[in-house]
Amino acid sequence: MNKLAILAVDDEKIILDSLLRQFEINFGTKYIFETAESAEEAFELIDELLDQGVKIILIISDYQMPGMRGDEFAFHLRDKLPGMQVILLTGQITEKLALEFKDKNIFFNVITKPWDEQDLTRIIRNILNNVE
Amino acid sequence: MEKPTTPINEQDRLDALDSYEILDTAEEHEFNDIVVLASQICGTDIALISLIDKNRQWFKSSIGLNTKETARDISFCGHAINIPNDIFIVDDARLDKRFSDNPLVTGEPHIVFYAGSPLIDDNGFALGTICLLHPAPKTLNENQITALKILGRKVILLLNNRKKSIELIREKAFLIESINFSSPFFLIVDKNNFILEFGDNYKKTTPEIKKGKLFSDYFVLESLVNFESLLASNSQENKLFFYKSIDEKQRFKCSVKKYNKEALLILSVPVINTIYTIKNLNISLNDFPKHDYIAEYIFLQQAATKGLSDLKIMNDNLNQKNKLLELSKSSLINANTLLEDKVNERTKKIRNLALFPEHNPNPVFEFDYENMVINYLNPAGKLVFFKNGELTSEDLFKILSITDEVINLKKTVKKEIEFKSEIYERNIFFIQETNTLRVYLHNITDTKKYQNELSKKNAELENTLAQIVNLQNDIIKKEKMATLGLLIAGIAHEINTPLGAIKASNDNLIYSIKIDLIDKIRELDVKDVIDSIELYFLNKQINTINRSSRHERFIIKKIEQELQLKHKNISNTNFYARKINELGFDHLDSSLEKYIKHKNSERIFTFAVNLLLIIKSTNTISIAIDKASKVVSSLNNFSHGNALDEITIFNLKENLDSVLTILWNKIKQGAKIINHIPDNVFIKGNQEELAQVWTNIINNALQASKNKCQIELYYSSEKETHIITFKNNGPEIPKDIINNIFDAFFTTKKQGEGTGLGLNIVKKIIEKNKGTIECISNSIETKFTIFLPIHNE
Numbered sequence: 001m002n003k004l005a006i007l008a009v010d011d012e013k014i015i016l017d018s019l020l021r022q023f024e025i026n027f028g029t030k031y032i033f034e035t036a037e038s039a040e041e042a043f044e045l046i047d048e049l050l051d052q053g054v055k056i057i058l059i060i061s062d063y064q065m066p067g068m069r070g071d072e073f074a075f076h077l078r079d080k081l082p083g084m085q086v087i088l089l090t091g092q093i094t095e096k097l098a099l100e101f102k103d104k105n106i107f108f109n110v111i112t113k114p115w116d117e118q119d120l121t122r123i124i125r126n127i128l129n130n131v132e
Numbered sequence: 133m134e135k136p137t138t139p140i141n142e143q144d145r146l147d148a149l150d151s152y153e154i155l156d157t158a159e160e161h162e163f164n165d166i167v168v169l170a171s172q173i174c175g176t177d178i179a180l181i182s183l184i185d186k187n188r189q190w191f192k193s194s195i196g197l198n199t200k201e202t203a204r205d206i207s208f209c210g211h212a213i214n215i216p217n218d219i220f221i222v223d224d225a226r227l228d229k230r231f232s233d234n235p236l237v238t239g240e241p242h243i244v245f246y247a248g249s250p251l252i253d254d255n256g257f258a259l260g261t262i263c264l265l266h267p268a269p270k271t272l273n274e275n276q277i278t279a280l281k282i283l284g285r286k287v288i289l290l291l292n293n294r295k296k297s298i299e300l301i302r303e304k305a306f307l308i309e310s311i312n313f314s315s316p317f318f319l320i321v322d323k324n325n326f327i328l329e330f331g332d333n334y335k336k337t338t339p340e341i342k343k344g345k346l347f348s349d350y351f352v353l354e355s356l357v358n359f360e361s362l363l364a365s366n367s368q369e370n371k372l373f374f375y376k377s378i379d380e381k382q383r384f385k386c387s388v389k390k391y392n393k394e395a396l397l398i399l400s401v402p403v404i405n406t407i408y409t410i411k412n413l414n415i416s417l418n419d420f421p422k423h424d425y426i427a428e429y430i431f432l433q434q435a436a437t438k439g440l441s442d443l444k445i446m447n448d449n450l451n452q453k454n455k456l457l458e459l460s461k462s463s464l465i466n467a468n469t470l471l472e473d474k475v476n477e478r479t480k481k482i483r484n485l486a487l488f489p490e491h492n493p494n495p496v497f498e499f500d501y502e503n504m505v506i507n508y509l510n511p512a513g514k515l516v517f518f519k520n521g522e523l524t525s526e527d528l529f530k531i532l533s534i535t536d537e538v539i540n541l542k543k544t545v546k547k548e549i550e551f552k553s554e555i556y557e558r559n560i561f562f563i564q565e566t567n568t569l570r571v572y573l574h575n576i577t578d579t580k581k582y583q584n585e586l587s588k589k590n591a592e593l594e595n596t597l598a599q600i601v602n603l604q605n606d607i608i609k610k611e612k613m614a615t616l617g618l619l620i621a622g623i624a625h626e627i628n629t630p631l632g633a634i635k636a637s638n639d640n641l642i643y644s645i646k647i648d649l650i651d652k653i654r655e656l657d658v659k660d661v662i663d664s665i666e667l668y669f670l671n672k673q674i675n676t677i678n679r680s681s682r683h684e685r686f687i688i689k690k691i692e693q694e695l696q697l698k699h700k701n702i703s704n705t706n707f708y709a710r711k712i713n714e715l716g717f718d719h720l721d722s723s724l725e726k727y728i729k730h731k732n733s734e735r736i737f738t739f740a741v742n743l744l745l746i747i748k749s750t751n752t753i754s755i756a757i758d759k760a761s762k763v764v765s766s767l768n769n770f771s772h773g774n775a776l777d778e779i780t781i782f783n784l785k786e787n788l789d790s791v792l793t794i795l796w797n798k799i800k801q802g803a804k805i806i807n808h809i810p811d812n813v814f815i816k817g818n819q820e821e822l823a824q825v826w827t828n829i830i831n832n833a834l835q836a837s838k839n840k841c842q843i844e845l846y847y848s849s850e851k852e853t854h855i856i857t858f859k860n861n862g863p864e865i866p867k868d869i870i871n872n873i874f875d876a877f878f879t880t881k882k883q884g885e886g887t888g889l890g891l892n893i894v895k896k897i898i899e900k901n902k903g904t905i906e907c908i909s910n911s912i913e914t915k916f917t918i919f920l921p922i923h924n925e
Contacts, residue, residue, distance in 0.1 A: 011800065012629055014752050016681060018636030021745070025643055029707055035681045045685075064625060066801045091628035113632030117639045 004131065005032035005054045006124070009042045009073065010062035010089065015113070019060060026121045031128070039068035046080070056081050057131050058124065063090035074108065085127045087111060087120075134230040136210030139258070146186060148257040152295050155183060155190055162290050163193040166262065166283050171195050173279045174272055176264040178241065181251075181287055182209045183260035197241060197265070206234050208265075212248035213258035219277055220261075222246040224269045245270040247277075249284035254292070262287050303392060317384065317400040320391050321347050323360040328395055351375045351384075359396055362388060372434075374403070492572075495556075499534060499569040506532070509570070532558060532571055548576070555580050604876075611893065615824065618831065619767075625797045626763040630756035637749040637756070644749070648742040656739065660732050664739035667727045671744055672716030687718045694720035699728060711737040714744065766790035784813040784856070788845065791826045798831075801839040809847045815854060815920060817901040825897050828890045829858050829916050837862035854903075854920040865909035873907060 008019045016035040023033045032054060036042035039061075049056060059077065061070040068076075074086040088108040109123055139145060149155070163181055171179035178196035182189045189209050190201040204210050208231070212220035225231040225243050236243050248263030262284045272280070320329040325347040334341045341350055347359075354374040376383040386400035496509045506528045528534075533549055547558045556573040653661060679687075691709040695702060698720065702708065712724060730736050766789075788809055792799065799805060815822070833843055841862040848855045865873065872878045876892040898905045903920035 012633070013681070014633035014756065015629070015636070017748075017752070018633060018640065021640045022636065025640075025647075029704065034685070037681050041682055064797060064801075089632075091625040091632070113628045114635035115632060117636070 003032050003054050004128075005034060005049055005056045006058045006060065007042060007045065007049075007056055008033070008035045008060045009037075009039060009065070009070070010035075011037055011065045012062075013037065015062070015089070022117050022120065023124075026117075027124070027128075038065060039070075039073040042073065046077070056084060058085050058087065058127055060087045060089055063088055071108070083131075085109070087123060089113060089115065133206070133233045134211075135205045136207065137214060139214055141257070145257045145259075148253055148255060149183060149185065149259050152253075152259070152291050153298065154192060154291060154294070155185060157192070159193065160294075163287065164195070166287055166290070167193045167195045170262060170264060170280060170283050173283075174247070174264050174270075174276045176245065176247075176266040176270065178265035180209075180263050180265070181260070182207070182248075182263060183251075184210055184213055184258070189260065202236070206236055208236075208243070208246045209248050209261040209263055212261045212263065213250050216250050216252055216256070216258050219280060220246070220248045220250075221272070223271070241265065242267045244268050247272055247280065249280045251284055251287050251291070253288060259288075259291070299392070317386075317402065319347070319398040319400070320395050321359055321398060322395045323363045325359055350378055352378060357388075362396055363390065363394070375400075494575060495573040497528065497532065497571040497573075499560075499571055506534070506571075532573075534571070549573075608893075611890065615827065618827070619794055621797070623763060623767065623794060626793065627760050630759040630763075633756040634753050634760075637752040641746060641749040641753075644742045644745050648738065649746075652735070652739060656732065656735060660736060661739070663727065663730060664736045665743070667715070667724075667736055667740035668743045670715065670723055671740075673744060673747070684713055688713050691717070691720050695728075702728075704734075707734070708737065711741050714741050763793055766793045778819075779817060780819055781814050781816045782819045783811075784815050784847065784854075785809045785811050787815075787819060787823055788826055791823055791830065795827065795830060795834070798834050798839050803834055803837070803839050804842040806842065806844040809845050809856075813847055813849075813854070816923070817920060818897070821897045822901065825894045825918070826858075828894050832890065833858070833860040833862050833914070849922065852922045854918075854922055856918045856920070858916045858918075859913050861913050863914075864911045865907070865914055870907060870909055874905070 006023065008016055010016050010019075016037070020033055020035060023031075027033075032049075034045055034049065036045050042059075042061075046056060059074060059081075061073055063070040070088055070090070074088070077084060086108045088110045089112075090110065091113045111120060111123070167179040167181055171177070176196075178194070180194045180197065181192040183192060184204060184207070187204050188201050189204055189207040191197070191199070194200075208220070208222065208225075211230070222228055222231060223245065225234065225237045225246060231237050231243075231246075234243075243265050245266040245268065246263065248261035250258045251260050251262060252258055262280065264280070317333050318329075318331040319327060319334070321327055327341065327343055327345055327347055327350075329343065330341050352375060354376065357373050372385070372387050374383065374385050383403045384400040385403050386398050389397045389399070391397040490510050492510055493512055495512045498507045498509045499505075500507065504525070506525045531549065531551055533547055549556050549558050554575060554577045557576050559572040559574065561570045561572070562568075656664070688706070688709045691712050692705045695705040695708055699705075708728065712720065717724070727733060727736055727740075785807075788807070792805060792807075830843060833841055837860070841860045844857075844859045846855075846857040846859065848857075869878075869880065874891050874895040878892070895905055898918060898920070901920055903918060905919070906917045908915045908917075
């Protein structure tokens with residue numbers, strides 16, 4: 001099974017459900033879409049998927065979560081999932097944050113909540129196309 | 133008649149008699165038997181056991197006589213005891229001039245013959261006699277005399293045994309009494325530490341206590357106590373000490389009494405894990421086991437001793453202080469005397485200067501105004517004014533500013549004059565004796581210089597002070613902005629999250645209704661639509677409300693497996709599994725079979741789930757709107773426009789909830805809030821400011837623990853006061869700074885990180901609302917308690 005997967009991580013279930021819905025509508029069943037409510041749960045999920053031979057190509061993560069923050073989480077995955085892209089979904093984007101990312105030479109796609117479905121879909125589509 | 137003489141050791145003898153406790157006791161048949169024997173063996177009418185008291189003789193037993201006692205003066209036995217080693221015989225009392233006129237001879241019982249054998253106790257004291265009386269002359273043979281002596285010894289034996297019996301009975305009674313009143317832990321040990329008796333409870337010790345074994349075989353004393361010396365001592369004081377069992381499993385506290393000449397009675401109480409400290413004498417007697425009078429006694433004794441020693445310490449302190457006071461007093465008197473001397477010295481000096489201007493280091497002139505001439509009066513004047521040549525009187529008039537006014541006034545006039553860039557204070561005195569004016573110059577150049585410098589420095593200081601006040605105001609402003617910033621960050625996140633959910637749900641709704649429902653309806657025939665709606669109604673949506681993503685993954689996997697088993701023809705089991713999960717099922721229910729096998733099963737499931745989705749979306753939107761409204765209304769608690777000092781009556785729980793909502797962003801990172809505040813508490817005060825107080829305290833706790841502590845909120849009320857407590861299990865506030873935390877500008881954060889005003893402002897707000905705030909901190913918890921008056925008039 002050489003399926004491709006996209007993983008969404010957010011501590012608010014409502015957001016995860018919404019993302020799942022939008023993804024299904026726009027991308028059908030071509031890709032596997034999984035959700036997790038924390039970075040810790042996401043790590044477990046990633047291991048499961050890797051065991052099944054699934055390739056994770058995109059992570060959509062909330063920034064502010066209890067436990068590990070979204071950017072730290074993405075940072076940890078850089079080695080485990082080479083070629084993986086990250087979209088950071090956040091309720092508060094501040095100048096300080098933007099500068100931080102610039103300093104650390106991390107390139108995330110950053111989308112603020114509430115997000116526009118078309119924008120999100122477009123970004124995801126670009127990423128998926130680049131992979132294939 | 134001869135009265136019997138009193139023996140030399142009479143008092144000791146009487147004491148010995150008393151110790152037998154025999155006088156005035158009832159008849160005892162053992163003693164009666166002896167007098168019967170005596171009278172029978174010797175053939176006399178009367179036989180007596182007589183005891184000689186101070187002024188009487190009293191008969192313990194008698195045969196042939198009705199009286200119980202007679203006066204000592206007329207007794208025969210009184211004489212008999214003065215011859216302790218032998219029998220006292222009177223052959224015929226009528227012919228014996230010692231007794232011939234004795235009333236007992238001339239009257240009843242008409243004694244003629246008397247024989248008495250003294251009763252001598254073990255210490256050699258004659259207690260009384262065993263005696264025979266007969267109203268006719270008699271002689272006793274050897275055997276009878278021996279028999280009488282033997283009987284006498286038997287009486288002594290009886291008396292001794294009787295005495296011992298009484299002692300034993302007493303001891304037994306005492307023991308029983310002690311046992312009844314104390315614990316069943318009692319031991320009787322002799323001077324060599326052998327255990328003579330022990331109480332029942334000791335049977336539980338290991339090894340088992342046995343009589344005849346040593347005390348030290350079972351127990352270890354905790355004080356330097358010697359049983360032998362305790363026995364030997366005469367003091368009535370009860371000794372108190374501790375001991376423990378050899379296996380160290382039991383520990384006892386006991387008091388020791390003398391049981392008898394040879395043994396000690398040890399009454400013990402087991403000590404159970406309790407250290408009876410008498411530091412504050414607040415231990416209630418309920419701490420002791422029931423009926424533990426010994427322990428009570430020990431406790432009270434110790435308390436009294438401690439009380440006394442405390443008093444002594446206080447007394448010593450007082451004495452010490454008194455001594456110090458005395459020393460201070462005498463040194464004060466010394467200082468006073470010194471001061472007086474100095475003042476006198478100074479006054480003398482000044483007078484000298486006045487009388488003898490030659491010694492004055494400052495210039496002095498004399499103005500002879502009759503002749504309009506000024507004379508130098510002292511070397512100092514010449515020194516200052518001569519340097520550049522002698523000045524005329526006219527010059528001096530000018531320099532010294534001697535005007536007509538001055539001349540006419542003839543009074544002391546002060547003026548500042550300048551000469552050769554030195555400043556002088558000029559004083560003029562009128563001297564009557566010489567009818568002259570004396571002009572004194574005092575060089576105040578330096579003084580003036582210092583004064584100028586001082587005023588300059590003062591001005592600088594005031595300037596600095598103003599700067600500081602400005603700085604403080606800036607810092608206060610910064611603090612307010614920081615708090616505001618905190619709020620804004622929280623609000624932004626708290627509102628954006630529900631807004632995100634609303635937008636997404638709304639988009640879903642639009643899509644579901646337009647594309648899935650309306651468009652797809654055309655693809656399906658009526659029957660399919662009805663089947664879809666049927667399937668929709670099977671939903672157990674209520675189950676999915678609290679399902680975590682982890683749980684859902686598990687359910688989907690499970691349903692997939694069931695599908696793979698049952699429907700091998702289906703390739704996209706994941707699709708169906710997800711849809712079935714969405715419909716609220718947690719397993720492959722039989723009611724679903726119909727729809728799985730349906731001709732257009734995929735479309736049916738999609739349609740049914742989309743119907744459900746519409747409901748779900750509207751629910752999500754509803755929840756999200758509630759959340760957002762809650763956040764906005766929380767804002768109201770933080771700003772009420774311009775009404776800065778508005779006092780209102782508001783609900784405490786709502787006020788606190790709004791703070792928690794705003795801080796939720798931080799709290800959810802790992803902190804836990806336990807809220808015990810009841811719903812129905814109303815506070816009269818400034819709502820916004822108090823909200824600032826809760827915010828600050830909770831935020832501090834979160835910051836100190838990196839958002840990972842547990843915070844508990846309590847409410848109680850007492851008299852006319854609200855008591856609101858914030859307790860957290862974060863790091864301890866160190867003892868050396870806890871008294872400063874409410875001070876302005878006191879902070880433990882790095883420079884630039886905190887203004888140090890947070891808690892200071894909290895305190896000011898509380899005080900403004902007529903309340904007080906306290907803080908206690910230890911390694912387990914930190915507690916802030918706020919007291920606010922219920923009726924804030």
